[in-house]
Amino acid sequence: MKVIHILGIGCERCAQLKDNVRAAVAVLGKEYEILEVRDIEEIVDFGVTMTPALAVDGEPKLQGKVASVEEIVAILTCSD
Numbered sequence: 001m002k003v004i005h006i007l008g009i010g011c012e013r014c015a016q017l018k019d020n021v022r023a024a025v026a027v028l029g030k031e032y033e034i035l036e037v038r039d040i041e042e043i044v045d046f047g048v049t050m051t052p053a054l055a056v057d058g059e060p061k062l063q064g065k066v067a068s069v070e071e072i073v074a075i076l077t078c079s080d
Contacts, residue, residue: 002076003033005058007043008051010036016066017052024072032076 004021008014018036025032037043046055050064054075061075 001031001033003035003057004076005035005037005046005055007037007046007048007053007055007060007063009040010038011052013066014052017054020067020069020072021054023069024076027069027073028076030076 004025006014006018006021008017014036018034021034025034037046043051043053046053046058046060048055048060048063052066053063054061054067054072056075062071067075
């Protein structure tokens with residue numbers, strides 16, 4: 001099972017990214033573990049400098065923006 005990390009401090013944009021991730025996972029119909037990382041030191045350990053950010057299996061895929069559901073589906077499809 002793939003692990004999706006939502007990296008951010010809990011702001012409104014982070015919440016929107018989380019909602020979009022959940023919608024993308026529903027579209028794909030696959031099981032993913034979705035984890036939120038709010039600790040700044042942990043976020044930096046991912047190599048991320050801007051939030052919100054998204055990582056799949058520990059690898060950052062985007063940062064500094066709220067990806068659309070379609071963008072997240074594409075990221076997850078390419079990560080399979």
